[in-house]
Amino acid sequence: MxxxxxxxxxxxxxxxxxxxxxxxxxxxxxxxxxxxxxxxxxxxxxxxxxxxxxxxxxxxxxxxxxxxxxxxxxxxxxxxxxxxxxxxxxxxxxxxxxxxxxxxxxxxxxxxxxxxxxxxxxxxxxxxxxxxxxxxxxxxxxxxxxxxxxxxxxxxxxxxxxxxxxxxxxxxxxxxxxxxxxxxxxxxxxxxxxxxxxxxxxxxGLAECQIVLHGPDQDIHSGAFGGAVPNPATVAARLVAALHDEHARVAIPGFYDGIVELSDRERQLWAELPFDEESWLREAHSYATEGEAGHTTLERVWARPTAEVNGIGGGYQGPGSKTIIPSSALLKLSFRLVAGQDPDHVEKIVRAWAAERIPAGIRAEITFLPATRPxxxxxxxxxxxxxxxxxxxxxxxxxxxxxxxxxxxxxxxxxxxxxxxxxxxxxxxxxxxxxxxxxxxxxxxxxxxxxxxxxxxxxxxxxxxxx
Amino acid sequence: MxxxxxxxxxxxxxxxxxxxxxxxxxxxxxxxxxxxxxxxxxxxxxxxxxxxxxxxxxxxxxxxxxxxxxxxxxxxxxxxxxxxxxxxxxxxxxxxxxxxxxxxxxxxxxxxxxxxxxxxxxxxxxxxxxxxxxxxxxxxxxxxxxxxxxxxxxxxxxxxxxxxxxxxxxxxxxxxxxxxxxxxxxxxxxxxxxxxxxxxxxxxGLAECQIVLHGPDQDIHSGAFGGAVPNPATVAARLVAALHDEHARVAIPGFYDGIVELSDRERQLWAELPFDEESWLREAHSYATEGEAGHTTLERVWARPTAEVNGIGGGYQGPGSKTIIPSSALLKLSFRLVAGQDPDHVEKIVRAWAAERIPAGIRAEITFLPATRPxxxxxxxxxxxxxxxxxxxxxxxxxxxxxxxxxxxxxxxxxxxxxxxxxxxxxxxxxxxxxxxxxxxxxxxxxxxxxxxxxxxxxxxxxxxxx
CATH class of the missing domain: 3.40.630.10 (Zn peptidases)
Structure with missing residues (x-):
């Protein structure tokens, strides 16, 4: 052209x-x-x-x-x-x-x-x-x-x-x-x-949410109480760990419903692009590729939806140590969406998936930001x-x-x-x-x-x- | 008396x-x-x-x-x-x-x-x-x-x-x-x-460690690269999620080796203490008890070892959102130990357990603080x-x-x-x-x-x- x-x-x-x-x-x-x-x-x-x-x-x-x-x-x-x-x-x-x-x-x-x-x-x-x-x-x-x-x-x-x-x-x-x-x-x-x-x-597209997990009303001593009450930072971590299955596919039920799969023609055109994993990794400032099984790196970033943790926080993050069970923990999650995925549906299934994973004694506040469609x-x-x-x-x-x-x-x-x-x-x-x-x-x-x-x-x- | x-x-x-x-x-x-x-x-x-x-x-x-x-x-x-x-x-x-x-x-x-x-x-x-x-x-x-x-x-x-x-x-x-x-x-x-x-x-006793997980050299765009490189915050979360099995027992191989089990006499004396779960929970500023299967709350905090996350952090934790894959993530873990547990042994098995869980592209820095014996x-x-x-x-x-x-x-x-x-x-x-x-x-x-x-x-x- x-x-x-x-x-x-x-x-x-x-x-x-x-x-x-x-x-x-x-x-x-x-x-x-x-x-x-x-x-x-x-x-x-x-x-x-x-x-x-x-x-x-x-x-x-x-x-x-x-x-x-x-x-x-x-x-x-x-x-x-x-x-x-x-x-x-x-x-x-x-x-x-x-x-x-x-x-x-x-x-x-x-x-x-x-x-x-x-x-x-x-x-x-x-x-x-x-x-x-x-x-x-x-x-x-x-x-x-x-x-x-x-x-x-x-x-x-x-x-x-x-x-x-x-x-x-x-x-x-x-x-x-x-x-x-x-x-x-x-x-x-x-x-x-x-x-x-x-x-x-x-x-x-993009669906983003913040999850705040509230445990004890204040930070508590991990010696006096540790091992006997739920820790909101642990609950936050378990949510993140449950986002993907062992094939790096998003494990939230219904997440892939209705997505437009990549056509053979486009897959072929992409395969012909001068992709070099080493220089791609340099641009990503990263040291390894990792992603959904059965897809190339380009397919993973262009044509496949994701679940990613953009931020996680809870408890003591300063120098030295502080032996507490934190009062709360924070997650910022985002989901990249592809054609055929409806952000409203994604919000619904994420809320249901999270609700099932919140144990007694932990209160979750889940807030979705306005979504962007694919x-x-x-x-x-x-x-x-x-x-x-x-x-x-x-x-x-x-x-x-x-x-x-x-x-x-x-x-x-x-x-x-x-x-x-x-x-x-x-x-x-x-x-x-x-x-x-x-x-x-x-x-x-x-x-x-x-x-x-x-x-x-x-x-x-x-x-x-x-x- | x-x-x-x-x-x-x-x-x-x-x-x-x-x-x-x-x-x-x-x-x-x-x-x-x-x-x-x-x-x-x-x-x-x-x-x-x-x-x-x-x-x-x-x-x-x-x-x-x-x-x-x-x-x-x-x-x-x-x-x-x-x-x-x-x-x-x-x-x-x-x-x-x-x-x-x-x-x-x-x-x-x-x-x-x-x-x-x-x-x-x-x-x-x-x-x-x-x-x-x-x-x-x-x-x-x-x-x-x-x-x-x-x-x-x-x-x-x-x-x-x-x-x-x-x-x-x-x-x-x-x-x-x-x-x-x-x-x-x-x-x-x-x-x-x-x-x-x-x-x-x-x-x-107490063994404490800090784990810093290094991923990309800098925060990177979760749209441009998300789904195709490992996220250090996800790796941190998976480590925390792997600390316990489904019975809330610590899942690190060898963790319970050699511990002095509670005697029947002491278990009996403790059972006679005026323990009231509701007031204990008030003192813990918590809303539910949760812990190792087969043990009472008192046994869990007095006679059972634990693995606890005292701090977790990575990526954006401020107001609003930031669609990044974070460059690094931080874990502060502590292990309460009971008689018979050797802190040096605990450090050794924790390091081996963590090393098995660090994927390609992520570099882990694990630092143990001086331990306290039970x-x-x-x-x-x-x-x-x-x-x-x-x-x-x-x-x-x-x-x-x-x-x-x-x-x-x-x-x-x-x-x-x-x-x-x-x-x-x-x-x-x-x-x-x-x-x-x-x-x-x-x-x-x-x-x-x-x-x-x-x-x-x-x-x-x-x-x-x-x-």
Whole structure:
């Protein structure tokens, strides 16, 4: 799917590269951590900043949309041609928590460029990938001599993606008229590697819960009482241990009900990807692969659901020792879901499974966060062809197909707007999403700009709107 | 074993009660937390304070003994009669960690009296129970008209008991000449209840370890990698879940090797104690009993070994969620041991058991703290009779026999000095050792003073020294 690149687009991008990166750094300095209440003002500041920047870019409309939580940003730039298709770009302006002491080499909210990489929380997930569209649309206009994009371009950049998008679906439902689109472009995923540009065809969903187990009313002496009362930390550990069977399959009854199994064709395409376990492990900062029996590593992260413990805590974790039975214990569990899995069903079966495992004397408080649905676009969808062509021009080479193991609220857009979802991402696995020293490769970021510059024209020419 | 109390002893105690409590409060204000390195200076201050106070009490010798860790205090008051037996009182001046935010109603290091109870960290464990001997010996002298105690009285008050007494055995070995005694009185246990005074005949031992499990080099994204690499928090949880079998017996192979089983006589005596599960549960601040099949609650805490998780931690434990696979996880495990169990053997089998359960990709760091041996004195030992008589006079009623589920370095004293160990404790289960709002009942504290006042004379009269 390689196409010829456009020298006018490339010249324009080269001329505006420095200012583009300065602007992005300014945005990355805002610690818009949606999961931490004390950063609520920063998330708002991030939304205000983006709306102002989109206005400067040329969007006739750029608005901050309130939600019961953190605000989103909406922008709109109509095409000249009233018959042009409408495209909605989705991304998010909030970021994961980050603190220098988590292992960052530099301040996570003070962007620095080292070795042609931009390091900052949000550099890849997702501010960098939202922001490349601002230069992309201007390059599209400059190179084609247009004063308006070839498509009716809309942007919806939410502020709660890293907190599970609790108000996103309601927002999309409330504003469905203004968000109406023929296609959704999700700019919040990645590609295979620097050398292997890919288009993602789906994301896993996500159901998350917190389980607090209450035992004694206070920490008690493990000598005076140990061996004769239930220990909530032990109960927490037993729940985690019961999540999987000996084949590393999730052992919660009903968990796999109704899932869409991987097709032979996609399995074959994935097997042809240049997967190297050693370099994959390096990107995972891990020392061994381990997972569901009967599946490859790629199948495990792209096409199989999981149960994972993201956090566990209880009792004394400081220096030395403290011989107590702790009063309580905490579990943070998450379940990645694949097409065909319903988060409501997952919540129901997890609650039933946990309830059966709570002994007398322990009280469990189980809280589910709002879930994210899985999302999958068929391999033969025509929209994927436009995207793959635009990417092929930017990268001057063939484009392959993958999926993402991560989760985003793309499925809500698909459900509510009735529009197919296409994934445009230039991040690579080593970018360290959610981890210390998150970065984006500057060359790839600019390929993202270029793909955006080509995409709107290709879609306008080749996309047939639904009748 | 009820005896007639001595009105001269009681009058003396009543007259000196206020000053005694003021002095104790002064000591309790020193936060001598041995497990926390930043309190090292406080532990030293506590030792200095005690040595000075023992000199004021009348002890001709009161010294601070250095160790490679926290200092101990030694004091000696020889009897007039060179043929008198020698008694060594053991206790400790260090305390468990405590912070207001753990659930204390008042500052743990600012003692307050409410409803005839003295609240402070160390009030019962162990400063209060050490300190009652200072008034006890003076009451003994005042009531008998002596200028020196009826026994050669020695005190050894260590400073690392709450840290597992890492240097205690070496100290006792180094100073065995000066510590030589015919009997050891351990003042670091409790009794059944306010209404049922008891003498403790043994304590459990304690082996403690920390297991750190290292997985990915940093926290990684649970979407991008989840389902395909081992999660160290899951491995930690599986270790905890594997500690016990379905009968709540410890499942580590060899754990029960060689243990001294409870005799039918002691089992019978315990069955006659006024045990009420509901009030025991209140003291445990717990809502159900649970433990090894085939044993009563008392047997479980007094005569059966345990495996307990005192702390577990890994990943994100803050507000909201963070979809990561954590880089590492922490376990703090402790094993209560009974007579016949060797801590070195326990360490060996725990290491072997854990090693079998660490999957590829996870690296385990296992550290054992210095262990405390179990200790048991036969029911028919003559020393117990003197102690039970002294206690019977103070309480004006019968005295029964129990054990303690807790652990202390008494067995080292028994081993090195070749002297039997007697346990004199007036604390009750509701005192909240190691927990928030630790307290001592003032009436019982003064009964401890009184028991101490009677004990030295009874021992001198009735104790036959080893030939």
């Amino acid at each position: 390689s196409q010829t690149p456009d020298s006018a687009v490339r010249t324009y991008i080269e001329q505006h590269r420095a200012a583009f990166l300065d602007d992005l750094a300014e945005w990355l300095r805002i610690p818009s951590v949606s999961a931490q209440p004390d950063h609520a003002a920063d998330v708002r500041r991030s939304a205000d900043w983006l709306a102002a920047r989109l206005t400067e870019t040329g969007f006739p409309t750029a608005e901050v949309w309130e939600t019961p939580g953190a605000p989103a940003v909406f922008a709109e730039w109509p095409a000249d041609d009233p018959e042009a298709p409408t495209v909605l770009v989705y991304g998010h302006h909030d970021v994961q928590p980050a603190a220098r002491e988590d292992g960052w080499d530099t301040d996570p909210f003070e962007p620095v460029v080292r070795e042609n990489r931009l390091y900052a929380r949000g550099a890849a997930d997702d501010k960098g990938q939202v922001f490349f569209h601002t230069l992309g649309v201007r390059a599209h206009l400059a190179a084609t001599g247009r004063t308006a994009p070839a498509v009716n371009l809309k942007l919806l950049i939410e502020g709660e993606e890293e907190s599970g998008s609790p108000h996103f679906r309601a927002l999309v439902e409330d504003r469905a008229d203004r968000l109406a689109a023929d296609a959704v472009i999700v700019s919040d995923t990645g590609m295979w590697s620097e050398d292997t540009p890919t288009v993602c065809t789906g994301m896993r 999302c999958l676009t068929p391999l033969d969808h025509p929209g994927l062809q436009s995207l793959a062509r635009a990417m092929g021009r930017a990268f001057e080479g063939p484009v392959r197909f993958t999926r993402s193991g991560g989760s985003g609220p793309a499925a809500d857009l698909q459900d509510v707007l009735g529009a197919p979802v296409l994934f445009l991402g230039i991040s690579v696995p080593s970018d360290g999403w959610h981890a210390p020293n998150e970065k984006v490769e500057l060359d790839l970021l600019l390929k993202g700009v270029e793909t955006s510059a080509y995409l709107w024209g290709d879609l306008a020419e080749n996309w047939r709107r639904a009748p | 009820s005896q007639t109390p001595d009105s001269a002893v009681r009058t003396y105690i009543e007259q000196h009660r206020a000053a005694f409590l003021d002095d104790l409060a002064e000591w309790l204000r020193i936060p001598s937390v041995s497990a926390q390195p930043d309190h090292a200076a406080d532990v030293r201050r506590s030792a200095d304070w005690l040595a000075a106070r023992l000199t004021e009490t009348g002890f001709p010798t009161a010294e601070v003994w250095e160790t490679p860790g926290a200092p101990a205090v030694f004091a000696e008051w020889p009897a007039d009669d060179p043929e008198a037996p020698t008694v060594l009182v053991y206790g400790h001046h260090d305390v468990q960690p405590a912070a207001r935010e753990d659930g204390w109603d008042t500052d743990p290091f600012e003692p307050v009296v409410r409803e005839n109870r003295l609240y402070a960290r160390g009030a019962a464990d162990d400063k209060g129970q050490v300190f009652f001997h200072t008034l006890g010996v003076r009451a003994h002298l005042a009531a008998t008209g002596r200028t020196a105690p009826a026994v050669n009285l020695k005190l050894l008050i260590e400073g690392e008991e709450e840290s597992g007494s890492p240097h205690f055995r070496a100290l006792v070995e180094d100073r065995a000449d000066r510590l030589a005694a015919d009997a050891v009185i351990v003042s670091d246990t409790g009794m059944w209840s306010e209404d049922t005074p008891t003498v403790c005949t043994g304590m459990r 200790c048991l004195t036969p029911l028919d030992h003559p020393g117990l009779q003197s102690l039970a008589r002294a206690m019977g006079r103070a309480f004006e009623g019968p005295v029964r026999f129990t054990r303690s589920g807790g652990s202390g370095p008494a067995a080292d004293l028994q081993d090195v000095l070749g002297a039997p160990v007697l346990f004199l404790g007036i604390s009750v289960p509701s005192d909240g050792w190691h927990a928030p709002n630790e307290k001592v009942e003032l009436d019982l504290l003064l009964k401890g003073v009184e028991t101490s006042a009677y004990l030295w004379g009874d021992l001198a009269e009735n104790w036959r020294r080893a030939p």
